[in-house]
Amino acid sequence: MSEGMMQADQPQELEGEGTDLFSKFDTTIAMRANLLASGVEDPFSLVMEKVLSPTRAICNGRDTILLGTYNYMGMTFDPDVIEAGTQALREFGSGTTGSRVLNGTYQGHKECEDALREFYGMDHAMVFSTGYQANLGIISTIAGKGDYVVLDIDSHASIWDGCALGNAEIVPFKHNDITAMEKRLKRIPAGAGKLVVLEGVYSMLGDVAPLKEMVQIAKDNGAMVLVDEAHSMGFIGDNGRGVVEDAGVMDDVDLIIGTFSKSVGTVGGFCVSNHPKFEIMRLMCRPYVFTASLPPSVVATAATSIRKLMHGSNKRAHLWENSRRLHGGLSELGFQLGTDEPQSAIVAVIMPDLEKGAAMWSALLQEGLYVNLARPPATPANMTLLRCSLCAEHSEEEVETILGMFERAGKAVGII
Amino acid sequence: MDRAAVDTSIRSILEPFNKKAVAVTDATTFAGDLEFDSLTVMDFVAAIEDEFDIIISMNQQAEIERYGQLVDAVTKMVAE
Numbered sequence: 001m002s003e004g005m006m007q008a009d010q011p012q013e014l015e016g017e018g019t020d021l022f023s024k025f026d027t028t029i030a031m032r033a034n035l036l037a038s039g040v041e042d043p044f045s046l047v048m049e050k051v052l053s054p055t056r057a058i059c060n061g062r063d064t065i066l067l068g069t070y071n072y073m074g075m076t077f078d079p080d081v082i083e084a085g086t087q088a089l090r091e092f093g094s095g096t097t098g099s100r101v102l103n104g105t106y107q108g109h110k111e112c113e114d115a116l117r118e119f120y121g122m123d124h125a126m127v128f129s130t131g132y133q134a135n136l137g138i139i140s141t142i143a144g145k146g147d148y149v150v151l152d153i154d155s156h157a158s159i160w161d162g163c164a165l166g167n168a169e170i171v172p173f174k175h176n177d178i179t180a181m182e183k184r185l186k187r188i189p190a191g192a193g194k195l196v197v198l199e200g201v202y203s204m205l206g207d208v209a210p211l212k213e214m215v216q217i218a219k220d221n222g223a224m225v226l227v228d229e230a231h232s233m234g235f236i237g238d239n240g241r242g243v244v245e246d247a248g249v250m251d252d253v254d255l256i257i258g259t260f261s262k263s264v265g266t267v268g269g270f271c272v273s274n275h276p277k278f279e280i281m282r283l284m285c286r287p288y289v290f291t292a293s294l295p296p297s298v299v300a301t302a303a304t305s306i307r308k309l310m311h312g313s314n315k316r317a318h319l320w321e322n323s324r325r326l327h328g329g330l331s332e333l334g335f336q337l338g339t340d341e342p343q344s345a346i347v348a349v350i351m352p353d354l355e356k357g358a359a360m361w362s363a364l365l366q367e368g369l370y371v372n373l374a375r376p377p378a379t380p381a382n383m384t385l386l387r388c389s390l391c392a393e394h395s396e397e398e399v400e401t402i403l404g405m406f407e408r409a410g411k412a413v414g415i416i
Numbered sequence: 417m418d419r420a421a422v423d424t425s426i427r428s429i430l431e432p433f434n435k436k437a438v439a440v441t442d443a444t445t446f447a448g449d450l451e452f453d454s455l456t457v458m459d460f461v462a463a464i465e466d467e468f469d470i471i472i473s474m475n476q477q478a479e480i481e482r483y484g485q486l487v488d489a490v491t492k493m494v495a496e
Binding site: 163170183 | 453454455458459462465466469471472473474475476
């Protein structure tokens with residue numbers, strides 16, 4: 001790594017009237033330098049030298065249990081998935097070198113969209129190059145000038161960026177607050193187009209949205225509803241369709257956004273819908289049109305993985321067992337958690353501050369455990385979190401090992 | 417409702433958010449003088465929206481930096 005990243009506030013001497021445009025980052029550069037000066041390993045430049053399985057890797061030279069990936073269903077090393085990708089790589093080459101609407105739609109892209117339609121039981125499916133682009137594209141395209149987007153304040157960056165890219169009026173409401181959402185919907189001028197944007201699982205605390213109530217209120221007020229199910233696909237709901245399925249509101253939701261980079265185990269994003277005019281999105285949506293389509297190997301692995309997730313009920317059951325055990329165990333040890341009961345495959349451990357959080361993260365890594373360190377501005381209420389995301393491939397014994405690591409590290413750092 | 421009445425009402429809503437008891441004039445800035453972060457802004461805006469039964473979208477909020485601008489904007493919205 002270059003020395004430069006560690007140096008705070010040294011604006012380059014520029015000729016004439018010029019200003020160093022990078023000087024606006026000085027506060028962040030200084031914060032990072034202070035953190036590293038405390039002796040912790042850099043939480044934001046970890047390298048995995050070898051990946052042994054969905055749950056283990058060699059990180060910074062150490063054999064490490066992975067508890068901070070989004071590999072919820074452990075599909076990344078599934079033999080059928082690997083085989084499908086390998087075959088597509090050989091038969092269709094390494095990339096498409098083109099947009100979906102020009103030369104970038106192969107048989108594999110159609111098959112992947114077929115798999116999604118079947119998985120969700122919906123009429124239309126559109127595959128994007130990333131989940132970020134799916135939110136960016138759909139939100140900015142359907143909500144235009146004079147329309148209103150009503151969204152949860154804790155929405156993911158891709159949702160906010162979709163709002164920023166479009167020209168609609170943006171109206172946030174307090175996290176998961178049904179009344180606050182309803183009040184704002186009712187105040188929107190008559191005749192304006194309305195889009196309510198919600199997430200099934202909010203990834204920072206791992207809590208679930210009250211979709212049953214919220215979707216009903218949105219419909220009662222004439223709004224269309226988009227739900228991002230990135231962190232619930234494959235795991236929540238009887239068929240793994242997400243919180244919308246679990247809440248029984250599949251038929252009332254207009255658009256579901258999802259990703260291949262979590263339970264599906266590769267990269268890419270999608271939107272599924274029953275809207276009769278949905279296919280026009282392929283021509284109107286700029287983040288879909290003006291980028292290269294996914295490589296053939298990626299859509300082949302995604303399609304295979306999605307079809308296997310339809311029959312993943314045993315894995316789903318084991319993942320719930322893991323989530324309950326980890327949540328219960330960490331509570332008993334005295335850690336403060338993001339939710340009172342386990343609501344998803346994410347268990348967020350609340351740290352007193354960034355320094356303690358980084359020290360705890362570092363101590364866990366030395367124990368051989370990787371978790372996500374999340375800090376403001378990504379986190380709600382400026383919290384520092386150690387986010388644990390479980391995998392269906394974590395064994396019962398591994399979860400006990402993880403609890404032991406948390407106990408030792410927590411005592412060493414002085415958090416419990 | 418005239419500007420003075422809106423001002424009085426917003427002042428009382430602002431009080432619990434004004435942690436350092438900064439003296440508020442029309443020129444007072446939310447980000448600089450009052451040190452509001454994004455969460456405080458959300459709670460403060462929500463309280464005003466509920467009081468006057470209006471929407472202040474984020475697009476509109478982006479144009480409001482000073483206390484006086486907020487009073488002007490709300491007075492205008494209430495009149496419409």
